[in-house]
Amino acid sequence: MGLAAVLFTSGADAAGTTVLYNDQIIAIDxxxxxxxxxxxxxxxxxxxxxxxxxxxxxxxxELCIPISQSEDSDLFVRRDGKGWINVTELARMVQQPFLSxxxxxxxxxxxxxxxxxxxxxxxxxxxxxxxxxxxxVVRLSDxxxxxxxxxxxxSW
Amino acid sequence: MPVWQSIYEELKDQNFExxxxxxxxxxxxxxxxxxxxAEVSYTAIVDVNHTISSLFNLVNVxxxxxxxxxxxxxxxxxxxxxxxxxxxGNTIGHDGYVPALRDWIAKGDRSAFIMxxxxxxxxxxxxxxxxxxxxxxxxLANYFFAMGxxxxxxxxxxxxxxxxxxxxxxxxxxxxxxxxxxxTKNFLGKVNALTKPYYAPMDKLPExxx
Numbered sequence: 503m504g505l506a507a508v509l510f511t512s513g514a515d516a517a518g519t520t521v522l523y524n525d526q527i528i529a530i531d532x533x534x535x536x537x538x539x540x541x542x543x544x545x546x547x548x549x550x551x552x553x554x555x556x557x558x559x560x561x562x563x564e565l566c567i568p569i570s571q572s573e574d575s576d577l578f579v580r581r582d583g584k585g586w587i588n589v590t591e592l593a594r595m596v597q598q599p600f601l602s603x604x605x606x607x608x609x610x611x612x613x614x615x616x617x618x619x620x621x622x623x624x625x626x627x628x629x630x631x632x633x634x635x636x637x638x639v640v641r642l643s644d645x646x647x648x649x650x651x652x653x654x655x656x657s658w
Numbered sequence: 659m660p661v662w663q664s665i666y667e668e669l670k671d672q673n674f675e676x677x678x679x680x681x682x683x684x685x686x687x688x689x690x691x692x693x694x695x696a697e698v699s700y701t702a703i704v705d706v707n708h709t710i711s712s713l714f715n716l717v718n719v720x721x722x723x724x725x726x727x728x729x730x731x732x733x734x735x736x737x738x739x740x741x742x743x744x745x746x747g748n749t750i751g752h753d754g755y756v757p758a759l760r761d762w763i764a765k766g767d768r769s770a771f772i773m774x775x776x777x778x779x780x781x782x783x784x785x786x787x788x789x790x791x792x793x794x795x796x797x798l799a800n801y802f803f804a805m806g807x808x809x810x811x812x813x814x815x816x817x818x819x820x821x822x823x824x825x826x827x828x829x830x831x832x833x834x835x836x837x838x839x840x841x842t843k844n845f846l847g848k849v850n851a852l853t854k855p856y857y858a859p860m861d862k863l864p865e866x867x868x
Contacts, residue, residue, distance in 0.1 A: 522798060522801055525797075527801065599787065599791040599794050601791065601794055601798060603798060606802075606810070608798060608801060610794040612794035613793065625731045625734075625782075627723070627729050627731050628713045630713055632679070632705055632710075633703070634701055635686070640677065640701055640703060642677075645675050646729055647673070648673050649675075649763055650675050650677060650724070651675075651677070651722055651724055651725075651738075651759065653662065653676065653722045654680075654720055654721045655679075656689070656830070657682050657689050658682070658688075658834035
């Protein structure tokens with residue numbers, strides 16, 4: 503993975519990368535990419551998966567993945583004074599599945615196991631934000647204080 | 659679905675909401691008319707990415723999840739049928755499902771038909787690593803479908819089904835874009851080859867009396 507940092511030097515202006523995560527389609531204007539890795543700005547990292555780059559590392563609530571920002575690594579590089587984070591290496595570290603379609607420059611990320619723990623270990627319902635047929639964003643948490651039956655079906 | 663509209667009418671004033679999510683990548687064009695015909699007044703969502711199935715580890719439709727006032731799941735991964743039936747040799751649904759729902763709505767935590775966190779956790783369908791990757795792969799396929807690129811969509815739907823062959827939702831969503839005769843042939847072929855139940859067995863329910 504360490505070589506990724508040199509492989510993508512010509513990709514700094516690659517435009518029109520798309521990231522899919524958590525039912526969102528996130529358009530990223532500027533990335534560094536190699537066939538196996540996707541590097542984004544700290545701001546785009548947060549847009550993608552909520553991780554925030556802090557002095558101690560990339561943090562999602564109480565989870566922090568330590569990242570040194572004073573030297574280049576598999577997780578962080580500095581180019582022309584601008585910092586880039588390897589969102590795919592971060593995914594590997596937290597065992598988040600992902601795949602990409604190189605031709606279309608689309609990367610699709612699955613669930614972060616840590617985020618799933620309250621559901622899988624304590625039966626806490628995961629929240630969601632989905633748009634209903636009236637165009638209103640519906641969150642499960644909107645119904646706190648009520649009993650809810652979620653029912654799936656399909657036309658097929 | 660008209661049945662669920664009447665159940666909803668009966669229970670909605672008892673601090674209860676029904677959220678119905680059509681697992682339909684084909685979108686409003688496919689699911690909308692069915693919601694309309696049932697004249698539903700509960701929360702209706704066309705969930706093109708099957709987000710609800712993805713989040714709650716569901717592999718079948720219809721499936722239901724009961725969530726209490728504090729956001730804790732008290733039943734999960736069951737067919738929301740109002741009567742049991744034998745379909746193609748598989749028993750689906752339970753006559754006690756709706757009576758149990760009424761009991762829970764009336765009695766809350768004192769209902770005999772809700773499950774402890776440990777019982778719910780043991781009823782959550784586990785996923786291996788490939789099955790987690792299948793979730794991301796399915797969403798990539800749906801992205802291409804939305805962009806009108808059926809060739810790429812089909813390629814990733816195929817990969818999705820290899821990664822998680824036990825999800826009926828993934829198979830049947832893909833087959834829905836085939837000619838009807840082909841859809842039926844694929845579905846019957848897989849049902850007839852089943853070596854495990856179509857749905858997980860249901861327990862902790864009353865004997866149906868209605």
